[in-house]
Amino acid sequence: MATILTDTSRTFSEYLLIPRLTRAGQGVDTVNLASPLGVVEQNRLSRFSVNIPVVSACMQSVSGADLSIALARQGGLSFVFCSQPIDSQVEMVRQVKAHKAGFVLSDSNVQPSTTLAQLIELMRRTGHSTVPVTDDGSATGKLRGLITDKDFWEYEDDLSRPVEAHMTPMSDVIFGSDGISLREANRLLHQHKKECLPILDADGRLTSLVFKKDYEDHRLNPLELLDESKRLCVGAAINTHDYRDRVPALIEAGADAFCFDSSDGFTEYQFEGIRWIREQYGEGPIIGGGNVVSAEGFDYLVEEGGVDFLKVGMGGGSICITREQKGVGRGQASALLDVVERRDAYFEETGRYIPICSDGGLANDTQIVIALSMGADFVMMGRYFAMTEESPTPKTSINGQMYKPYWGEGTQRAQNWQRYSDGMASRKMLFEEGVDAYVPLVGPVSEVLETTLYKLRSTMVNVGADTLAQFRERAILTLVSEQSVVEGGTSTVFQFSTTRDAEEGRWGGAR
Numbered sequence: 001m002a003t004i005l006t007d008t009s010r011t012f013s014e015y016l017l018i019p020r021l022t023r024a025g026q027g028v029d030t031v032n033l034a035s036p037l038g039v040v041e042q043n044r045l046s047r048f049s050v051n052i053p054v055v056s057a058c059m060q061s062v063s064g065a066d067l068s069i070a071l072a073r074q075g076g077l078s079f080v081f082c083s084q085p086i087d088s089q090v091e092m093v094r095q096v097k098a099h100k101a102g103f104v105l106s107d108s109n110v111q112p113s114t115t116l117a118q119l120i121e122l123m124r125r126t127g128h129s130t131v132p133v134t135d136d137g138s139a140t141g142k143l144r145g146l147i148t149d150k151d152f153w154e155y156e157d158d159l160s161r162p163v164e165a166h167m168t169p170m171s172d173v174i175f176g177s178d179g180i181s182l183r184e185a186n187r188l189l190h191q192h193k194k195e196c197l198p199i200l201d202a203d204g205r206l207t208s209l210v211f212k213k214d215y216e217d218h219r220l221n222p223l224e225l226l227d228e229s230k231r232l233c234v235g236a237a238i239n240t241h242d243y244r245d246r247v248p249a250l251i252e253a254g255a256d257a258f259c260f261d262s263s264d265g266f267t268e269y270q271f272e273g274i275r276w277i278r279e280q281y282g283e284g285p286i287i288g289g290g291n292v293v294s295a296e297g298f299d300y301l302v303e304e305g306g307v308d309f310l311k312v313g314m315g316g317g318s319i320c321i322t323r324e325q326k327g328v329g330r331g332q333a334s335a336l337l338d339v340v341e342r343r344d345a346y347f348e349e350t351g352r353y354i355p356i357c358s359d360g361g362l363a364n365d366t367q368i369v370i371a372l373s374m375g376a377d378f379v380m381m382g383r384y385f386a387m388t389e390e391s392p393t394p395k396t397s398i399n400g401q402m403y404k405p406y407w408g409e410g411t412q413r414a415q416n417w418q419r420y421s422d423g424m425a426s427r428k429m430l431f432e433e434g435v436d437a438y439v440p441l442v443g444p445v446s447e448v449l450e451t452t453l454y455k456l457r458s459t460m461v462n463v464g465a466d467t468l469a470q471f472r473e474r475a476i477l478t479l480v481s482e483q484s485v486v487e488g489g490t491s492t493v494f495q496f497s498t499t500r501d502a503e504e505g506r507w508g509g510a511r
């Protein structure tokens with residue numbers, strides 16, 4: 001006979017945190033949100049951590065190159081989707097790695113004989129106002145000078161003249177030598193009051209550029225997630241079908257972490273995939289497994305499989321209809337609590353700490369907070385990021401409101417049969433496990449994350465926690481009744497629907 005669990009399948013909105021002592025000196029500015037992604041061996045640091053506990057979903061309508069760059073700049077990590085050919089996924093990973101705030105390969109270059117008119121056309125096309133002049137017009141040619149939009153007057157100068165007549169010649173260019181540290185390069189920029197510092201090799205060939213604006217940018221984004229070479233970090237999704245080809249190509253492209261993208265990762269197919277990567281590359285690559293929703297799944301992929309982190313969640317995603325279609329899944333809070341309990345016991349037994357990712361179904365900031373308090377080390381979100389400026393889909397106006405398309409990987413549109421058919425040779429999707437939808441456009445990643453993370457920090461202070469580890473340890477949660485949810489909202493007051501309505505004295509109606 002089937003085993004029937006006695007506990008109910010619960011979700012995050014059924015819980016509330018009880019405040020605990022906040023110590024003097026604690027505040028949102030003292031909270032540290034760093035979180036491990038790689039397994040943490042006893043008394044060691046994690047091999048790889050994120051600076052904020054947020055990653056973006058392995059989805060076509062979410063994790064492209066622009067979103068990956070925007071999220072890494074805030075301290076989080078994207079997993080570029082794998083439901084695309086290996087070449088195009090590799091290209092996206094490369095784009096993120098090339099977007100280095102630091103030493104940049106120059107992508108707008110001219111020759112000394114290029115005319116001002118051609119230069120202006122190039123500047124308009126690329127948006128760049130400083131252009132290296134190299135002997136052959138390439139990014140690595142011998143540097144002859146630098147030209148900026150301040151070196152000529154578009155409506156006064158003769159635009160048929162060559163740039164060499166206007167450029168700063170080599171004799172006056174301040175440059176750094178290959179191998180210079182970023183700190184030293186920034187010092188030279190500061191000392192000589194320059195906007196751009198070319199870096200040259202021993203033969204005088206251009207190797208890269210360092211910009212003052214990137215330095216300022218980094219000061220504004222102190223949590224930026226960078227690798228050892230100061231390049232932005234990016235993760236890549238992989239599947240159980242073509243990892244033998246995909247993983248080597250992604251490693252070559254510089255991917256910092258991998259994550260199996262599967263609706264049900266409790267399979268021998270995923271186990272074999274993890275084993276293969278470990279056999280080929282040892283403990284080096286950070287590998288995320290899942291998704292699982294039970295302690296049994298944890299044991300299989302962690303104890304036997306050897307993953308770094310584990311993703312939890314099945315059927316909770318905002319675009320997911322797996323539970324309706326197939327009758328499998330579990331309430332996200334119950335799934336998370338079960339896996340976290342097992343993770344903690346495993347840590348007691350072995351001294352190995354396995355980071356857990358709560359994946360999908362987070363409908364608001366409060367649920368992110370509850371997931372982290374329940375023991376998730378970080379959360380993965382799709383809808384949240386699909387709504388941002390930087391997601392890869394076009395903005396669409398519907399009835400005067402701006403929206404973005406958002407579709408599940410289990411739709412005919414995504415054609416991600418690999419995510420759902422671990423064992424089947426067939427590439428057909430006989431039924432859909434996801435829906436095709438629109439979500440409202442909410443703004444840039446930096447702005448939405450600022451609010452979310454401020455709320456998280458604020459709740460952590462309520463619980464007296466300085467770090468996410470303390471947050472989990474100190475968290476006391478209570479189940480809520482329907483009536484206490486009603487009590488938690490506004491009651492017996494008239495509420496203005498927007499601040500503007502309030503200012504203009506318009507009633508939004510009672511809630």
Ligand code: MZP
Pocket residue numbers: 057058059313315316317318319320321322359360361362380381382383384407408409410411433434435
């Ligand atoms: P959400 O943040 O939009 O609620 O959920 C995103 C998560 O839903 C993804 O990370 C993935 O685990 C899951 N997902 C993606 N596509 C589908 C589907 O088509 C799905 N069913 O469930």
